[in-house]
Amino acid sequence: MAMSIYQGRRSFPPGAAPDAVPAPRRRGPRLLALILLVVLGLLANMLLVEAYLRNDFAPDSEPGQQQTAENVPDAISYGGPVIDASGAQPHSYRMPARTIALTFDDGPDPRWTPSILDVLHRHRAQGTFFVLGSLVVNNPEITRRMVREGHEIGVHTFTHPRVSALPAWLRGLEHSATQGAIAYTTGRSTSLYRPPYSSTAGALDDSDMPTLRETARQGYLTVLNDLDSEDWQRPGVPAVLRNATPGDGAGAIILFHDAGGDRSQTVAALDQLIPRLQAQGYRFTTVSAALAGRVPDANSPAGFTQKSRGWALVWMVRIAGWTLAFLWLLLFAAGLLFLGRTLLVVVTALRHARQRRSPAWSWGPPVNDPVTIVVPAFNEATTIAPAVRSLARSVHPGVEVVVVDDASTDGTGDVVNGLRLGNVRVVRTPSGGKAAALNTGVAFARNDLIVMVDADTVVEPEAIHRLVQPFADPTVGAVSGNVKVGNRQGLLGIWQHIEYVVGFNLDRRLYDVLGCIPTVPGALGAFRRRAVYDAGGLQVDTLAEDTDLTIAVHRAGWRVVFEESARAWTEAPTGLRQLWRQRYRWSFGTMQALWKHRHAVVERGPSGRFGRRGLLLVTVFSVLLPMLAPLLDIMAVYGLVFLDRWAAMIGWLSMMAIQFATSAVAFRLDREPLRPLWTLPLQQVFYRQLMYLVLLHSGLTALSGRRLQWQKLRRTGEVTRPAPAG
Incomplete structure (x- = not known):
């Protein structure tokens, strides 16, 4: 009886190595390890994507470091807010008289952008929305509504960085990613671009010129502004109205914001500004429509390549968001x-x-x-x-x-x-x-x-x-x-x-x-x-x-x-x-x-x-x-x-x-x-x-399903019993 226990539990043939099992098959663990590395790599990539998308930004009018403007051509410094820097001699365009291009930055926002669209629809006015690619991904239906109601869309980068501080490859990625998001979401491309933290043409300095020429080579017109409503400061509706009102019948590109904070003053000011200026003979249109004949239509149909890239980008961003949400749940x-x-x-x-x-x-x-x-x-x-x-x-x-x-x-x-x-x-x-x-x-x-x-x-x-x-x-x-x-x-x-x-x-x-x-x-x-x-x-x-x-x-x-x-x-x-x-x-x-x-x-x-x-x-x-x-x-x-x-x-x-x-x-x-x-x-x-x-x-x-080998540990004999506990 005693020996039967011993004999019945043996699993090693005579002469087998001590404390060993048959040599394991290693293909399975290696394959699983490879799969794990791939999964961990994708997880890390998704977290980095989501981290990049969550990069906070400051208001558009946050001042940057002042630099000289010696290399900015006079045609830009003293020209209009729409800049074409594609040729050897850059040139710019101004709005025609009594022509207003309402422009909105930093959206689309699920709360404020629809309210602004409602005001524009009510007063039969068109606007130009410079969107963030990351928010286009998160608010596709609002973006499609912009196009459906005749508004224009431009690129405002993907995450709102100060582009002059970025390396060239990352600036290109910011632009192309936003273009792809717009193409996949709306079926349209865009040739309009507004850099974050921009102002008037007269405020451009030497640090801005490389990005102006770079974006021009990418096929963009840079759109700045004539008037800044300063709605980002929430100075009150009367102040927003004063800042956004052109003088003496001049045309203007006016800067507003449809995201980035409480935009209730923006909505209220627009509801008063548009009918007031319409009564004075102003027309409200998009940037490219105002310059028809001098610049091409900004929102032409997107090609298959743009839509495909946009599809990949949008789903990568969405999966990154879902991944982070799942990790927070876990x-x-x-x-x-x-x-x-x-x-x-x-x-x-x-x-x-x-x-x-x-x-x-x-x-x-x-x-x-x-x-x-x-x-x-x-x-x-x-x-x-x-x-x-x-x-x-x-x-x-x-x-x-x-x-x-x-x-x-x-x-x-x-x-x-x-x-x-x-x-x-x-x-x-x-x-x-x-x-x-x-x-x-x-x-x-x-x-x-x-x-x-x-x-x-x-x-x-x-x-x-x-x-x-x-x-x-x-x-x-x-x-x-x-x-x-x-x-x-x-x-x-x-x-x-x-x-x-x-x-x-x-x-x-x-x-x-x-x-x-x-x-x-x-x-x-x-x-x-x-x-x-x-x-x-x-x-x-x-x-x-x-x-x-x-x-x-x-x-x-x-x-x-x-x-x-x-x-x-x-x-x-x-x-x-x-x-x-x-x-x-x-x-x-x-x-x-x-x-x-x-x-x-x-x-x-x-x-x-x-x-x-x-x-x-x-x-x-x-x-x-x-x-x-x-x-x-x-x-x-x-x-x-x-x-x-x-x-x-x-x-x-x-x-x-x-x-x-x-x-x-x-x-x-x-x-x-x-x-x-x-x-x-x-x-x-x-x-x-x-x-x-x-x-x-x-x-x-x-x-x-692998059997693991019994592993004999190296011993040192250093065990000591502490003094009895109290």
Whole structure:
């Protein structure tokens, strides 16, 4: 019977490499990695597009830095507001007498542009709208209405930058993108252009000439203005009317705005200005109609190429907006999960601590039954001696230690024999992996209470006695110990120490209260032999054999509890490569175990209760939330660079404060000094990103259906047990 467990769990043929699985197929993971890189690249591109579109701009009349105008030809400086700089000698045009071209910048706006169009329609006047390409994309129907009602459209760039400060390629992109948006939306092209922050022709300086000639080569007429209504300052309707009224019957191009703020004064002023000037014999028309015969029609039908480019641009912008909205939605969900989990964990952990520290608390009569401690070991010569000594010296009566030497090549078994401890024996086996070694230890155990301890773990003298006390309750089948990091040197060791105290033991208190602890850690855990048999022994079809066994014990109808006073110190990885390999295996193994036991969610009895509680909580808190958590950092950086930096900083610091408070509670409950928490901000910035990548890597491996190789970590034997906590 004993050997049948061992034999039944073997999955490696004789002579196979220790702790190895058949060579994996790598095509799947590589393909998934490539797909992931493409998706991440597209996501980054969409975020950058959206960030560019959200670039704020100041009002049109914001003054720029004054420069000389020595290189501005007199034909422009003293000419009209419509400039053709395409030839060797640029020339300009003025409006005919009593001819008004109402021009509107910065739209279309979903609120104010329709109101202005209504005024123009009511008074049978046409206008020229210099639009932003980004707003054309967001308000296509308003743009189409402009064309449908006989108005003219011109380019005012895509995002309203100060074009003279941009490189030539970006200026061209601003213009062509707006042209494409207009073409796709209206089916028309435009030959009119007005630069942002422009004024009259007399205000042009040397910095403006390169862009004037550049836009002329692109086929545009530059349209400035004769009169500025200054409606952007909201000086009051009478002031807007004074500023926009030409003198002595002169024609004029008048500047208004249909977006960029409250334009109620603009609407009211237009409703008075147009009929007043019409009564004086003025006509209101578009720029190109006023100059008919001297300039071509500004809005000719767009070609297929323009429409196609516009289609691609419009949909890229829309997808970018949807992407950002989706990310904000995910961020909101992640925030809710994070806050909900924090509140649930802290409240439950405090309740758990109060219950356990109550004088009336007891598992039942003292448990003094003999215990077998099983220690699986493969090439652990560096760490095995202190681990075995600590186990052999346990104060619990009747302790035997069985070290299962899994075909070690470094003399692990000889090191143990050299200790000459009377209650310790070594069982040597062919290579079979950790699960097989544990099954062998269970088979050779003389006692019904079995403790499993890793070969790099040092325990307190009282740990084993405390660990088995919950077995006073006959329904308890397994007990989780309180595992701590024993090598806390350096930032990496401190960060792992914080993770163990906060991320592992605090969660374990929550799951203990809810009756669904998902993992009895391999570093320190106790089982009834009967519970192990009922669970089918340790399996080799997942890399998280501890999680797999714990879930199986739950499903077999046994309780699994946490005994926080049973403390052990384990050796954490000392390098990033070792840490990556360990956490990769843990994450992948956990996913394997969750998938293996997925049917528990729909089953009845103890299995169903654990499935609908434990599996769902672990999936949400240990898989889904960590996968969403990077959004907290991504969107914080995104907001800091592209959005409201103060809001982004406050949001991130708020999350940091919650993390610190949660960590402080966890450290107090575990009676640990708070000194390591000074590194918490650094842990969030650096260590957490590494854990995100590990989880992502594990997820890709799981999706590929690949079996992961068992990875032996390099050990240093640096575990030390701190002084007893107060």
